[in-house]
Amino acid sequence: MRPAGKGALESLYFDYPQFAAPRVPELDGTATRHPVLIVGAGPIGMTAALVLARYGVRSVLIDRKDTFNDGSRAIxxxxxxxxxxxxxxxxxxxxxxxxxxxxGRSYYRGEQIFRLEMPQPPGEKYLPMYNLQQQYIEKFLHDAVAANRLIDMRWQSELSVIERRDDGVTARISSPAGDYRLDADYVLAADGARSPVRTMLGLRLKGDNYEGRYVIADIRMDHDFPTERRAFFEPAGNPGGTVLIHKQPDNIWRVDYQLREDESETDALKEENLRARVGAILADIGHTKPWELEWWSVYSANTLCLDDYRHGRVIFIGDAAHIVPIFGVRGLNNGLADAENIGWKLALVLNGEADERLLDSYSPERRGATLDVFANATRSTRFMTPPSRGWRLMRDAALSLAVKHEFTREFANPRQMTPYTYADSPLTVRDPDDDGAAASRGPLAGAACPNARLADGRHLLDLAGPGFTLLVVCDRGPDAAASRCFERLRQVDPALVVCVIGSTALPDADRSIAGALGAEQGSVLLLRPDLHIAGRWRRLRADRLQAALRQALGHSA
Amino acid sequence: MKLDDPRPQPSTLPFDELERAYEALALALDAAGPGRESLLLTRLALVLAHRGGDLAAFEQALAVALDGLVEGSVDGSA
Known part of the structure; x- marks a missing residue:
């Protein structure tokens, strides 16, 4: 919602473009079968298209709207x-x-009770978190989509019918330029929380709804505070409810505040009530200068997902597959991981480099990540919006003790998103030789690979290829047997990139790279295209590595 | 009285177990209901005092719990 007198997309800082419906070949009787149709050009759909394009796979990307999503949303x-x-x-x-x-900081009745400090290992290239309004996220992705000749972006184009077959999918698409039929090998449904594709397939999300409601409001103000997450429990400016404040670019600040149980949502969303409440919250944090209201909405937490993210040749990604609570920032981030996960798998299958069975691993891996989010998010949601009097009492007890006592402060930790480990995935090899698991040092098979800074200022993960990457820790450089092993592996994946850590090309004098990987001299890690570890071994063994690579490509052993 | 004893306390719970205690107590509070939650908590405190077998530790825990709730309690900062 926007202030009275403003248009639906009239922002203080962002110009929404307006995209026309294109004249498409199907309307002129040229029926092409497309490898992939992506429904929904939000951040997840656009990312999926760009991942496919990275592997040379074409896609048609449709969206029924004529511009980006309204409001800052996932930041x-x-x-x-x-x-x-x-x-x-x-x-x-x-x-x-x-x-x-x-x-970040958490406060209880004005006193700081928790200092959030997200880990920043020395080898990492990026900070743990970045704030950016979703319009910009969509704009930057769309700039990349528009510049990519492999992506056929079609705005104002709505899916009206979808028909699944064993060998493909037929869709009817309606647009101002005309209605047409479109055939595709696969469909990625990235059409959001109220996914029409999900409805057309007769599927339902399952899980829990939480009652606690938050108003989320964006304002513009000159306010001198660093980019941190601030959580206020029982603040004077919002008695009986919690407040979260985040900084965004362009002097925009996100103020989320919890409604009391007895408050009516309709009243709370009225502009004058919203202004009064935001004003009180700002006074409470010491901001007395003017501010402008940009946009607001209301939110309640859900933990809902599909039983299976893949239905034959229709595959669900992002909010279409799962809805998670905002606390912990996992909605957008898990959606992006979905897009990359299915993107590289589908591309390798369509390019004939992997067996179609590789696609069977998408749902267990990404639904597993969702269920892991639910386990964490349920705890943070019970803390942010206690669902009953018992939970409320427990939270108040923990918070009030935290003012003077360390032992309950950890309850205020927002448990921000961490990448999921595909430990139980059919693609992950659990080798008896697995040195990470044996020594409990370094990342396990299935985990996201840590990064490391190289002597020349670049980072280890910069060297990874679009396909699989083999990391070998070897001070002396590979011998003849190792070179024969790499050749055997390239017969399975011709794009395999081999990085020899400790070689002249990739020196590791202080052993910081091997240390980050928890790897000994001679250790080997096989990385997937999404830079999760498919398997790790203490020694280079051609037979085991070849079997692991085949397994990670969906081939039978 | 000093509320946070600086000496290592081998009997304190690791956080993940404290969290399970938190969850179990939340469910018990809801099961008892608003009319009986005070009785539940008082009974719980008596059981823990008895099983803890350490009167001084119980009195110190009671002071921590009371601190800040009423004026004139332990360090008077309410």
Missing amino acids: CIARPSMHILERIGAVAPFVEKALGWRY
């Missing part, structure tokens, strides 16, 4: 998502515009 981009944006060649404007951060 926190986590470190793993910055790596995804980097891999699709879109990260530069994000680095330039977004506000990076790693600290």
Whole structure:
């Protein structure tokens, strides 16, 4: 919602473009079968298209709207998502515009009770979190989409019918330029929380709804405070409810405040009531200068997902597959991970480099990540919006003790997003030789690979290829047997990139790279295209590595 | 009285177990209901005092819990 007298897209700081419906070949009787149709050009759909394009796979991307989503919505981009944006060649404007951060504070009745400090290992390239309004996220992704000849972007184009077959999908698409039929090998449904594709397939999200409601409001003000997450429990400016404040670019600040149980949502969303409440919250944090109201909305937490994210050749990604609570910033970030996960798998299958069975791993991996989010988010949601009197009493007890006592302060930790470990994935090899698990040092098989700074200022993950990457820790450089092993692996994945850590090309004098990986001399890690660890071994063994690589490509053993 | 004893306390719970205690108590409070939650908490405190077997520790825990709730309690900062 926007202030009285303003248009629906009349922003203080962002000009919404208006995109026309294109004249498409299907309307002129040229029926092409497309490899992939992506429904929904939000951040997740656009990212999926860019991931596919990275592997040379064409897609048609449709959206029923004529511009970006309204309002700042998902504003926190986590470190793993910055790596995804980097891999699709879109990260530069994000680095330039977004506000990076790693600290936060929680207060109880005006007293600071918790200092959030997100880890920043020395080898990492990006900060743990970046704040950026969703309009900018969509704009920067769209700039990359528009510049990519492999992506056929069609605005004002709405899916009206979808028909699934064993060998493909047929869609009817309606647009101002005309209605037409479109055939595709696969459909990615990225059409959001109220996904029409989900409805057309007769599928339902399952899970829980939470009653606590938050108003989320964007304002513009000159306010001198660093980019940190601030949480206020029982503040004077919002008695009986919690307040969250985040800084965004362009002097825009996000103020989220919880409504009391007895408050009517309709009244709370009226502009005069909203202005009064935001004014009281700002007075409470010491801001007495003028401010302008930009946009507001209301939110309540849900933990809902589909039983299966893949239905034959229709695959659900982002909010269409799962809805998670905002506390912990996992909605956008998990959606981006969905897009990359299905993107590289589908591309390798369509390019004939992987078995179609590779797609079977998408739902267990990404639904597993969702269920992990639910486990964490349920705890933070019970803290942010206690669902009953018992939970409320417990929270108040923990918070009031935290003023003077360390032992309950950890309850105020927002448990921000961490990447999920695909430990139980059918693609992950659990080798008896697995040195990470054995020594409990370094990342386990299935985990996202840590980064490390190289002697020349670049980072280890910069060296990874679009396909699989082999990291070998070897001071002396590979011998003849190792070279034969690499050749055997290239027969399975011709694009395999081999990085020999400790070689003259990749020196590791202080052993900081091997240390970050928890790797000994001779250790080997196999990285997937999404830079999760497919497997790790203490020694280079051609037979085991070849089997692991085949497994990670969906081939039978 | 000093509320936070600086000496290592081997019997304190690690956070993940404290969190499970938090969750169990929240569910018990809801099961007891508003009319009986005070009785539940008082009974719980008596049981813990008895099983803890350490009167001084109980009195110190009671002071921590009371601190800040009423004027004139332990360090008078209410």
